[in-house]
Amino acid sequence: xxxxxxxxxxxxxxxxxxxxxxxxxxxxxxxxxxxxxxxxxxxxxxxxxxxxxxxxxxxxxxxxxxxxxxxxxxxxxxxxxxxxxxxxxxxxxxxxxxxxxxxxxxxxxxxxxxx
Amino acid sequence: xxxxxxxxxxxxxxxxxxxxxxxxxxxxxxxxxxxxxxxxxxxxxxxxxxxxxxxxxxxxxxxxxxxxxxxxxxxxxxxxxxxxxxxxxxxxxxxxxxxxxxxxxxxxxxxx
Numbered sequence: 001x002x003x004x005x006x007x008x009x010x011x012x013x014x015x016x017x018x019x020x021x022x023x024x025x026x027x028x029x030x031x032x033x034x035x036x037x038x039x040x041x042x043x044x045x046x047x048x049x050x051x052x053x054x055x056x057x058x059x060x061x062x063x064x065x066x067x068x069x070x071x072x073x074x075x076x077x078x079x080x081x082x083x084x085x086x087x088x089x090x091x092x093x094x095x096x097x098x099x100x101x102x103x104x105x106x107x108x109x110x111x112x113x114x115x
Numbered sequence: 116x117x118x119x120x121x122x123x124x125x126x127x128x129x130x131x132x133x134x135x136x137x138x139x140x141x142x143x144x145x146x147x148x149x150x151x152x153x154x155x156x157x158x159x160x161x162x163x164x165x166x167x168x169x170x171x172x173x174x175x176x177x178x179x180x181x182x183x184x185x186x187x188x189x190x191x192x193x194x195x196x197x198x199x200x201x202x203x204x205x206x207x208x209x210x211x212x213x214x215x216x217x218x219x220x221x222x223x224x225x226x227x
Contacts, residue, residue, distance in 0.1 A: 004158075042202070043202075091157075106159045
């Protein structure tokens with residue numbers, strides 16, 4: 001595919017359950033970013049990967065949140081013991097190192113609802 | 116990344132050029148100005164970016180003041196489909212340490 005893809009597009013879960021959100025970046029993009037957007041709010045940075053390493057985890061809101069990236073491509077954001085305040089749209093973006101000035105291209109997001 | 120300030124909302128008549136302002140008075144010399152938009156229920160979409168020269172592409176024109184403390188995004192001939200939240204951000208490019216700090220943006224409503 002030409003763009004960033006995310007799955008699932010929608011997820012409804014019960015409070016206390018774990019969820020996994022997946023991001024497939026644009027092929028060849030080495031940088032990958034996760035953001036969260038609560039209803040009516042701007043984007044909140046969560047974590048950033050360069051290759052498989054995460055030099056910046058400063059935005060993860062708690063230790064219930066973790067992310068990994070394998071093979072320099074697909075990334076998974078895991079939320080353990082979900083809480084109602086975790087309900088939001090989780091957006092993934094990727095960027096190449098050079099060329100267009102590290103422009104980020106976003107996926108459509110995963111809408112998470114915690115009941 | 117430098118902080119940006121944008122008006123919370125603007126209206127534009129269909130067919131007219133919208134002028135979306137952004138202040139970034141604390142921008143550093145190596146920070147670029149990026150514009151994205153987010154149409155309801157979709158992920159953000161890249162529009163344009165620039166350093167100090169004015170830029171134009173198929174989506175919009177970007178006018179950056181000489182002191183780089185503010186910029187204006189001009190989507191020409193607005194259509195109803197251009198109704199969206201427009202985000203102005205500044206960030207360092209050509210590094211691997213970039214992360215975008217998105218503010219609340221400007222909600223542009225294009226009216227018939």
